[in-house]
Amino acid sequence: MCNCKDKNIYLPYMMQVEKVTVEAPGVKTLRLKFKNEEDEKSFSFRAGQFAEYSAIGDGECTFCIASPSTRKGYVECTFRQAGRVTSSLSKLEEGDTMGFRGPFGNYFPMEEWKGKNLLFIAGGIALPPMRSVIWTALDEREKYGDVTIVYGAKTVADLVYKNELKEWEDREDVTLITTVDPGGETPEWKGKVGFVPTVVGESPINAENTIAIVCGPPVMIKFTFPVLEKLGFAKENIYTTLENRMKCGVGKCGRCNVGKMYVCKDGPVFTAVDLAELPDDF
Amino acid sequence: MDTLYIKKSDIPSWWNAIKAAHDHVVAPVRKDKVVEFARVESYEQVATDYIQTTRSAKEVLFPRTERLFSYKKNGRDIEVQDFDPESVPSQVLWHVRPCDAASLFPLDAVFNWDYKDVMYNTRRERTAIVATSCATADEYCFCTSVGGGAGDTRGSDILLTYTADGAIAEVMTEKGKSLVALSQNLFTEYTAGDKDKYVADVPRVFDVEKLKEKMHGMFDSQVWKEQSERCLGCGACAYVCPTCSCFDIQENPKGSCGERLRCWDSCGFAQFTLHTSGHNPRSTQASRWRQRLMHKFSYIPQRQDSLGCTGCGRCSRACPVDMNIKEHLSSIDKIQ
Numbered sequence: 001m002c003n004c005k006d007k008n009i010y011l012p013y014m015m016q017v018e019k020v021t022v023e024a025p026g027v028k029t030l031r032l033k034f035k036n037e038e039d040e041k042s043f044s045f046r047a048g049q050f051a052e053y054s055a056i057g058d059g060e061c062t063f064c065i066a067s068p069s070t071r072k073g074y075v076e077c078t079f080r081q082a083g084r085v086t087s088s089l090s091k092l093e094e095g096d097t098m099g100f101r102g103p104f105g106n107y108f109p110m111e112e113w114k115g116k117n118l119l120f121i122a123g124g125i126a127l128p129p130m131r132s133v134i135w136t137a138l139d140e141r142e143k144y145g146d147v148t149i150v151y152g153a154k155t156v157a158d159l160v161y162k163n164e165l166k167e168w169e170d171r172e173d174v175t176l177i178t179t180v181d182p183g184g185e186t187p188e189w190k191g192k193v194g195f196v197p198t199v200v201g202e203s204p205i206n207a208e209n210t211i212a213i214v215c216g217p218p219v220m221i222k223f224t225f226p227v228l229e230k231l232g233f234a235k236e237n238i239y240t241t242l243e244n245r246m247k248c249g250v251g252k253c254g255r256c257n258v259g260k261m262y263v264c265k266d267g268p269v270f271t272a273v274d275l276a277e278l279p280d281d282f
Numbered sequence: 283m284d285t286l287y288i289k290k291s292d293i294p295s296w297w298n299a300i301k302a303a304h305d306h307v308v309a310p311v312r313k314d315k316v317v318e319f320a321r322v323e324s325y326e327q328v329a330t331d332y333i334q335t336t337r338s339a340k341e342v343l344f345p346r347t348e349r350l351f352s353y354k355k356n357g358r359d360i361e362v363q364d365f366d367p368e369s370v371p372s373q374v375l376w377h378v379r380p381c382d383a384a385s386l387f388p389l390d391a392v393f394n395w396d397y398k399d400v401m402y403n404t405r406r407e408r409t410a411i412v413a414t415s416c417a418t419a420d421e422y423c424f425c426t427s428v429g430g431g432a433g434d435t436r437g438s439d440i441l442l443t444y445t446a447d448g449a450i451a452e453v454m455t456e457k458g459k460s461l462v463a464l465s466q467n468l469f470t471e472y473t474a475g476d477k478d479k480y481v482a483d484v485p486r487v488f489d490v491e492k493l494k495e496k497m498h499g500m501f502d503s504q505v506w507k508e509q510s511e512r513c514l515g516c517g518a519c520a521y522v523c524p525t526c527s528c529f530d531i532q533e534n535p536k537g538s539c540g541e542r543l544r545c546w547d548s549c550g551f552a553q554f555t556l557h558t559s560g561h562n563p564r565s566t567q568a569s570r571w572r573q574r575l576m577h578k579f580s581y582i583p584q585r586q587d588s589l590g591c592t593g594c595g596r597c598s599r600a601c602p603v604d605m606n607i608k609e610h611l612s613s614i615d616k617i618q
Contacts, residue, residue, distance in 0.1 A: 006400040010350040052575045083558045097360045205554040250397040254528030260584040279501045282563045
């Protein structure tokens, strides 16, 4: 059983912060490069996997890898400053050192999606996990059919990746629908006003040959799934990524356990079929 | 398996040989009213007149607080110091109960499915287990209801069953054989029949196979709320449990140096699953109590072919409001 040569699964890679981008009030993206070349060479991940990011001395936080798997040499994470660790991470500047453990968990089966249309639905700070999948698809655009992105946030200011939203809006091979919650609009706002599930229901979406990828707060997921099913999506064609509280990321600490599943090992990517089988404990 | 016999008067010299061949022997020691596992220097220190230690033996393999790595900040750079397997001592766990030895199955499983936990595994590899059959039991014990027994050999390298003038030694593993080899001349073949008459009779109170099946469909049952109405959420049950393995990861910074630690945790605490956003999947004590029992009797068996309980009864003895797991499981068993 024991192989003392096994690696310490709790020891993070040391990363250098290469770039800091302010995405929205309190929301930042960090681009990280491996400090050790060997680590970088042996590292690869698939869109949808997550990692543990550490502000050494303050702790670790779980986020999905926000950069696409098609772009090598760095990883990015986007997070909202909310607790002790994210506050510490948001103080980091270019050139600083931080920790990174991963990639962990399963991933979106993008190989199986070849030739299919992709519908991305995200709410608020849940666009980052999906951004990895979106750019992975767009970097290999010829593999997929229509690409539609529905993205909503509380207010216009809370929309993240504003430059990339503009880029997606300008592309002819992407349909972007943005929305903000009622009251969150500005006089200049040209997008929609309404909650994500409602906007999805009112949009011209064809479920045929389409995969829906939904990511957002639990309440958004709960209300969006029935809308999609009404539009004709089969449960097995609806994907989401769960983010339960985690510590270890490797199926030991017990925190993300839901029924017989561990979000960190059996997820974070689940289909609506999987979710229907899980007890209501997430 | 070899079944051997050692005379009572010879046990101390075998014990001394074991002590000399290892860095430590960890055994139950009486401290005032409680008996706890501790490193012992002489055979006389070992306590034998007790039903159960307050805490289990699991901390020998999975310490309450354990360093994952340490670090040192140099300007904008950070140096990390990895766990050193060579720092782990060789040790013998002496006089553990069969219910503690049996807890190694769920512990081995969780620390080894998929990712391997090198800290746990190194300790496990360097620890030999000499268990002792229970000659007495109390009303909290229910090992026989969860597949174990007062003379169960599972998890032991050697199981000793004390007779009037010596001990029957069931040598289960290669590690056990090498412990015997330290004083081979003190052992003889044992052929005097069954050990059962020296082992406590622990009545079976429920059928665990039926219970597992029943619990599978009980997520929405009212029973969790009824049973947990008085639960304080203090976490004592998890702290004394031989199979509870959930942990937290915490930082311990000291200026520019520090360490990252893992510390025992409990699904009974409200903060265990609390998200930073304020969302808490298990926001009531009833849902946390359900998690405790479902994890042990439904979720673990579905994934790992073992139970998350060995029937040691420690959680019931430690509970400040007398929640008795044996009674709670029996009452679930009786629900139609």
